Amino acid sequence: MPGWRVTLSLAGRTKAPLAQAGALRIGGFGGAEGLADYLRAAGMELVIDATHPFAARISANAVRAAEMAGLPLLVLDRPGWVRREGDRWIEVGSMGEAAAAALGEAPRRVFLAIGRQEVGAFRVAPQHRYLVRSVEPVAAENALAQAQYILSRGPFAEADEMALLREHGIEVVVAKNSGGDATYGKIAAARALGLPVVMVARPPAGGGMKLESPEAVLSLLDHARGIPALRGE
Numbered sequence: 038m039p040g041w042r043v044t045l046s047l048a049g050r051t052k053a054p055l056a057q058a059g060a061l062r063i064g065g066f067g068g069a070e071g072l073a074d075y076l077r078a079a080g081m082e083l084v085i086d087a088t089h090p091f092a093a094r095i096s097a098n099a100v101r102a103a104e105m106a107g108l109p110l111l112v113l114d115r116p117g118w119v120r121r122e123g124d125r126w127i128e129v130g131s132m133g134e135a136a137a138a139a140l141g142e143a144p145r146r147v148f149l150a151i152g153r154q155e156v157g158a159f160r161v162a163p164q165h166r167y168l169v170r171s172v173e174p175v176a177a178e179n180a181l182a183q184a185q186y187i188l189s190r191g192p193f194a195e196a197d198e199m200a201l202l203r204e205h206g207i208e209v210v211v212a213k214n215s216g217g218d219a220t221y222g223k224i225a226a227a228r229a230l231g232l233p234v235v236m237v238a239r240p241p242a243g244g245g246m247k248l249e250s251p252e253a254v255l256s257l258l259d260h261a262r263g264i265p266a267l268r269g270e
C-alpha cells in the first residue's frame with residue numbers, strides 16, 4: 038500500500054501462515070482495551086478489519102478499540118453468497134445445535150467444511166459419518182466419533198470439490214456463508230450434484246466503514262491521506 042506502513046495482525050491459529058507483505062505481529066491483544074493500547078502505543082492512524090466474516094469477537098473489539106483510540110475503522114465486508122437456482126440450502130442462524138439438528142435423525146455422510154474450531158458442535162449428532170476438512174488439525178476435545186479428517190488450505194476449485202464429494206459419497210455439506218470465490222467451489226459442486234447444503238448465516242456486522250473488496254479498500258487508502266474523516270480529525 039504505497040504511502041502507508043502496514044502491520045498485519047494474525048490471531049496465531051495457523052502454524053505456518055502464508056507470507057504477506059509488511060510487518061507482522063501474531064497473537065491476541067487482550068480484548069478491546071488491549072487492542073486500543075496497542076494502537077496508541079504503535080502510533081497507528083487507521084484500522085482495517087480484514088478478518089473472516091465469522092470472526093465476530095475481534096471485529097467487535099476492533100470497533101470498540103478504534104473508538105477508544107480515536108481512529109477511523111475500515112471493514113472489509115465481502116458480500117455473502119446468495120442462493121441460486123438449483124441450490125438446496127437449509128439455512129440456519131448459527132453453527133451450534135441448529136446446524137447439527139438440520140442434518141436430521143437418519144445417519145448421513147456429511148462434509149464439514151467449517152474450519153476446525155466449531156467441529157465439536159456436531160458431537161450431539163454422532164449417528165452421522167463426517168468428512169472434516171481444515172487447515173490445522175482438529176483438537177482432541179472436538180473430535181467426532183465417526184470422522185475422517187483431511188488437512189488442506191484453499192482455494193478449492195469446483196471440479197476438485199465435485200471429485201471429493203463423489204469419492205466420499207457425501208450426502209450433505211455444512212458450510213459457513215463466508216462469501217468470496219476461494220471456498221465457493223463446494224457450494225457450486227453441491228448444486229451440480231443436487232446435494233443439500235446446511236448454510237450457516239453470518240453473525241451480525243458491527244460498526245466501521247464497510248467496503249466490499251480489497252481493491253475498494255486500497256483505492257480508498259490511495260485518497261485517504263487528504264480526507265479528515267478518515268484521519269479521525
Ligand SMILES: NC(=O)c1ccc[n+]([C@@H]2O[C@H](COP(=O)([O-])OP(=O)(O)OC[C@H]3O[C@@H](n4cnc5c(N)ncnc54)[C@H](OP(=O)(O)O)[C@@H]3O)[C@@H](O)[C@H]2O)c1
Pocket residue numbers: 046047048050063064065066067068069071072087088089091092093094095096098151152154213
Ligand atoms: N471464525 C472463523 O470462521 C474463521 C475462519 C477462517 C479464518 N478465521 C481467522 O482466524 C482468526 C481467529 O478467528 P476466531 O474465530 O478465533 O476469531 P474471534 O473469535 O473473533 O477472536 C477470538 C480472539 O482471537 C484473537 N484474535 C482474532 N483475530 C485476531 C487478529 N487478527 N489479530 C490478533 N488477535 C486476534 C483476539 O484475542 P484478544 O481478545 O486477546 O485480542 C480475539 O478476541 C481471525 O483472524 C479470522 O480472520 C476465522
